Amino acid sequence: MMTAMFDRIALIGIGLIGSSIARDVKELGLARDVVVSTRSADTLKRAEELALGTAYELSAADAVRDADLVIVSVPVGASEAVARQIAPHLKPGAIVTDVGSTKASVIAQMAPHMPDNVHFIPGHPLAGTEKSGPDAGFTGLFQGRWCIFTPLPGTDAGALATLRAFWGALGSKIDEMDPEHHDKVLAIVSHLPHIIAYNIVGTADDLETVTQSEVIKYSASGFRDFTRLAASDPTMWRDVCLHNKDAILEMLARFSEDLAYLQRAIRWGEGDKLFDLFTRTRAIRRSIIEAGQDVDVPDFGRHSLEKKA
Ligand SMILES: NC(=O)C1=CN([C@@H]2O[C@H](COP(=O)(O)OP(=O)(O)OC[C@H]3O[C@@H](n4cnc5c(N)ncnc54)[C@H](O)[C@@H]3O)[C@@H](O)[C@H]2O)C=CC1
Numbered sequence: 001m002m003t004a005m006f007d008r009i010a011l012i013g014i015g016l017i018g019s020s021i022a023r024d025v026k027e028l029g030l031a032r033d034v035v036v037s038t039r040s041a042d043t044l045k046r047a048e049e050l051a052l053g054t055a056y057e058l059s060a061a062d063a064v065r066d067a068d069l070v071i072v073s074v075p076v077g078a079s080e081a082v083a084r085q086i087a088p089h090l091k092p093g094a095i096v097t098d099v100g101s102t103k104a105s106v107i108a109q110m111a112p113h114m115p116d117n118v119h120f121i122p123g124h125p126l127a128g129t130e131k132s133g134p135d136a137g138f139t140g141l142f143q144g145r146w147c148i149f150t151p152l153p154g155t156d157a158g159a160l161a162t163l164r165a166f167w168g169a170l171g172s173k174i175d176e177m178d179p180e181h182h183d184k185v186l187a188i189v190s191h192l193p194h195i196i197a198y199n200i201v202g203t204a205d206d207l208e209t210v211t212q213s214e215v216i217k218y219s220a221s222g223f224r225d226f227t228r229l230a231a232s233d234p235t236m237w238r239d240v241c242l243h244n245k246d247a248i249l250e251m252l253a254r255f256s257e258d259l260a261y262l263q264r265a266i267r268w269g270e271g272d273k274l275f276d277l278f279t280r281t282r283a284i285r286r287s288i289i290e291a292g293q294d295v296d297v298p299d300f301g302r303h304s305l306e307k308k309a
């Protein structure tokens with residue numbers, strides 16, 4: 001157990017991400033008090049049953065009072081509502097951060113409400129699963145995974161160092177980039193794959209000549225991989241699509257163009273074009289494996305943080 005980095009952490013939203021942070025904070029002893037807050041009474045009760053915090057508040061305003069670190073882990077579309085609720089009650093000098101999958105929109109929603117005497121530092125841990133809710137979280141989720149900060153100009157270096165140290169304690173590797181670039185990168189590596197998965201599973205579900213039971217019975221592992229992504233939380237992914245609209249539409253336009261090329265090559269029997277593309281993409285997979293980034297979701301991070309070397 002480490003010495004506490006914070007007297008009091010407030011967790012606003014206690015789903016997969018919030019509850020995984022809570023579990024790590026508890027296991028590592030990173031805070032003396034952890035106040036958990038979420039919108040629904042049922043979820044808050046479940047968080048208490050799971051002993052995820054030391055105090056539980058339905059009101060986000062009450063939860064952030066006296067907190068040195070506030071972590072907002074709600075669907076990105078709820079960011080402004082949360083910012084409005086907490087802003088008047090934040091402790092001077094507090095660090096306020098988030099974990100949202102899109103960054104420019106979260107900044108636009110939250111920054112205008114943040115008082116000058118707090119440090120607002122947007123963040124995004126690149127770790128998760130298709131599951132949601134407080135039962136879905138687990139210790140070690142962030143171990144060995146990237147956490148990207150998109151700090152605003154003029155961010156206090158000390159506050160940024162403290163937040164880096166916090167995520168470092170959870171085992172994350174840290175990067176910084178500007179929010180628009182973050183949103184483009186994530187559009188291609190995360191948002192598009194989910195949209196493609198939702199689409200292909202929807203297409204399979206709509207077929208008339210192949211029945212749903214055949215799709216289920218004969219689903220090869222390629223299709224099964226898509227169904228895992230397509231089982232991700234609908235609220236979260238609706239919000240990602242609506243709040244990273246421009247970058248996603250740009251990547252979808254590129255994707256459609258490339259798909260048309262592929263379609264044409266298949267139609268005209270241009271095997272060399274297919275072979276060349278499939279060779280190029282195989283190299284990307286090799287590079288990911290060589291870079292040690294080939295963590296499979298069902299297994300990653302499930303070891304205890306205590307077992308960390
Ligand atoms: N699921 C994943 O794999 C990852 C998700 N993220 C981001 O983390 C954030 C949270 O995602 P999850 O934990 O997966 O979602 P989740 O659905 O498991 O949990 C969301 C939590 O937010 C609460 N909530 C919703 N609206 C609220 C509001 N207006 N006020 C207070 N609480 C509210 C819900 O009650 C729940 O506790 C999202 O912004 C998502 O984009 C980031 C990395 C990975």
Ligand SMILES: O=C(O)C(=O)Cc1ccc(O)cc1
Pocket residue numbers: 100101125126127128129130190297
């Ligand atoms: O389940 C998966 O494969 C994921 O990709 C999880 C994930 C979802 C959203 C994020 O912003 C980051 C990670």
